[in-house]
Amino acid sequence: MDQEVTYEQKDNRIDFHFDHIYFENPQRFGSIDLFQVGDLSCQGGYVVNEHEQICYELTYIVSGRGWLKAGGTSHPVKEGDIVLNVPGEVHACRADDDDPFRYYYVGFDFAEGDAGEVGEAGGAPSLEPIRKMFDQTTQPVVSNMLGIEAPFAGIFKELVNLKSYSSFMIGSYLQQLIVLAYRSFHDSRETAYSPMLQGKEMTKPVHDVIRYIEDNWLRMTELGAMAEELHYSYSYLSHQFSKEMGLTIQEYYNRKRFEQAVKLLREGRLTVTQIADKLRYQSIHSFSKAFRLHFGISPTEYQSIATSANQV
Numbered sequence: 001m002d003q004e005v006t007y008e009q010k011d012n013r014i015d016f017h018f019d020h021i022y023f024e025n026p027q028r029f030g031s032i033d034l035f036q037v038g039d040l041s042c043q044g045g046y047v048v049n050e051h052e053q054i055c056y057e058l059t060y061i062v063s064g065r066g067w068l069k070a071g072g073t074s075h076p077v078k079e080g081d082i083v084l085n086v087p088g089e090v091h092a093c094r095a096d097d098d099d100p101f102r103y104y105y106v107g108f109d110f111a112e113g114d115a116g117e118v119g120e121a122g123g124a125p126s127l128e129p130i131r132k133m134f135d136q137t138t139q140p141v142v143s144n145m146l147g148i149e150a151p152f153a154g155i156f157k158e159l160v161n162l163k164s165y166s167s168f169m170i171g172s173y174l175q176q177l178i179v180l181a182y183r184s185f186h187d188s189r190e191t192a193y194s195p196m197l198q199g200k201e202m203t204k205p206v207h208d209v210i211r212y213i214e215d216n217w218l219r220m221t222e223l224g225a226m227a228e229e230l231h232y233s234y235s236y237l238s239h240q241f242s243k244e245m246g247l248t249i250q251e252y253y254n255r256k257r258f259e260q261a262v263k264l265l266r267e268g269r270l271t272v273t274q275i276a277d278k279l280r281y282q283s284i285h286s287f288s289k290a291f292r293l294h295f296g297i298s299p300t301e302y303q304s305i306a307t308s309a310n311q312v
Helices: 128-136 149-160 166-189 204-216 223-230 234-245 249-267 272-278 284-295 299-311
Strands: 014-021 027-029 032-042 047-052 056-063 065-070 073-078 081-085 090-095 102-110 141-143
Touching: 014 149, 027 166, 032 149, 032 166, 056 065, 056 073, 056 149, 056 166, 065 081, 073 081, 081 166, 102 128, 102 149, 102 166, 128 166, 141 166, 149 166, 149 299, 204 223, 204 234, 204 249, 223 234, 223 249, 234 249, 249 272, 249 284, 249 299, 272 284, 272 299, 284 299
Parallel strands: none
Antiparallel strands: 014 032, 027 032, 032 102, 047 090, 056 081, 056 102, 065 073, 065 090, 081 141
């Protein structure tokens, strides 16, 4: 919900602020130029006055709530939200009076000359498609479903404890952070579960598939059994689902499992082996392989980073 918000300078007391600034000399990491990265925890009513963005900025709300200005509009934000600002926009923020936020942030730009194609052989993939999507995003606030806090924590850990290859590690975390944000914004543009689809009523078979997966995905062992229980042929369901939802039944099912995997890994109460078993993977190897293909790191690495994030 859009709302007029006044960003007036108040008693800007800050509980904690970890800030690294490189505006005078941006740090180059592959095809990304880093301008600023930090972690800020504030008291109620804290304000960052309106200013024009000179680079891209991603903000992750770790806890609390407040308002951030992006895309020319003030947006309410809460724990778990990711906010995107692009160059030339007016940016500002204000913490809630009673439940002030803590947030991570990173300011960056895409290096000039990065015009290759995704998956281009012989080198790192181009981030140009990500830049284009960021520039075209009309909804600058999305929910974090992919664990974006983990690479943030990795960057902070390297900055406070510089070691051999810290620069390499920071670059790796920075790329992960930007790709995870891209996927979050990309996924938010795809059709979410709803009985309506682009103004048209969803067909009953597709509605039945979504409802079935939502209710039973933790006990499912094969998608074909679902089709039998719903009294359709799997080929028919697959065709209808892809046509209406823009992704396959397998992709939708996998997304549910990855969302739960990230949640369980962050909680840290179960081992990776126990999580693989709970999510009904045939083995820890198949779980680790699928997780790495989707997120770019292994579940063990992710859990280690997430644990560090909880200790920051």
